[in-house]
Amino acid sequence: MARTTVVAMENGKRRPRATELVKLAALSGRAVGDFLLPEVATDHVDFAALFRPAPNGRSTVNAARDEDIRQFEQLCRWYVELESLAGASLARRYPEPYDIADTPAERAALAVATAERNRLGLGDGPIGDLWDLLETDVGLRAFAIPMRDRRIAGMFVYSEAFGGCIAVNANHPEDRRRWSGVQEYGRFLTMRHRAEVTILSATKRPKERERFADAFARHFLMPIAGLTRRIDAIRRANETPFTLGDLWQLANLYGVSVQAMTWRLEELRLLSIGTWDRLTEFGVQPSQAKRLLGLTASESGTPHLPTRYQVLAVQSYLGGGLSEGQLAERLLADRVSVRELIHQMTTVEQPTEDGIWAQATLDLSQPIMA
Structure with a gap:
């Protein structure tokens, strides 16, 4: 594509043709639809x-x-x-x-x-x-x-x-x-x-x-005061000493690794120094212990996009601002997964007078507060 043509389009002196949009999209590594969205x-x-x-x-x-x-x-x-x-x-x-x-x-x-x-x-x-x-x-x-x-x-x-x-x-x-x-x-x-x-x-x-x-x-x-108070409560409630199971559940509650929790408790002198080293010497595997205790973790490799981001994306799609392909691209998902997400966001089950649960459709863009 000639440089003069690109300059003319950038300056608003010439509208791009469909074939030129395709070429520009390929050169910039973007979808054609991206050029049609609000700037x-x-x-x-x-x-x-x-x-x-x-x-x-x-x-x-x-x-x-x-x-x-x-x-x-x-x-x-x-x-x-x-x-x-x-x-x-x-x-x-x-x-x-x-x-x-x-x-x-x-x-x-x-x-x-x-x-x-x-x-x-x-x-x-x-x-x-x-x-x-x-x-x-x-x-x-x-x-x-x-x-x-x-x-x-x-x-x-x-x-x-x-x-x-x-x-x-x-x-x-x-x-x-x-x-x-x-x-x-x-x-x-x-x-x-x-x-x-x-x-x-x-x-x-x-x-x-x-x-x-x-x-x-x-x-x-893991703030000091709250963590110390919780440890004291566990010790008072249990008839047995603080156990490995208690440690795993505490790490799960605070959303940190068992290693991070152990080191924190060692730092606060609530566990003896070197506890983590001894656990690893015994062959303790955090992932296996979590499964045995019924503590599940999020699957690695799965993207996590902000809830608000997902809602705005689905709203834009339902309002005609995005195509299904553009929506899937922005949600880092395939079209089948996107359709399932739309169904989850826009459908709610509620009981009828006969006690039968029926589905109702929600309009995500409907104002509900003045």
């Missing part, structure tokens, strides 16, 4: 540039990671696009960035985690649906997507157009995803304008910001 003001945001290392920094970007970043960016763009179609922007309930300069990582993490729990009215108990909390009460866009680079734990980026955005690796177990999500949340709270890709590392000398993120996750997910 949203996010074109100036380039995730690849935001994640680029500093001039003298060491680049660790590879092809797989680059593709993961592009997928993350695409989901964020689609989210803002869906909001534009529905006329419903995500409320941002952000605190001012916490200044932790010159404060030791552990002390800073405890202070920020405590302040955020108080701000969000969480008390000191376990956190249930972390993802809805981050989106509804904070205003972050949080995705779990299967990443090609399996070493990636999570990503965080902030821009004025998108707001704060988090992605965690859906190839990892749910307890690891939650941990990674809270780590990225901690980065948002303290280093908002610094995009970050977190890589799983076995190094024994992590950087200060990595120590902060890890400590923040520990304090935010």
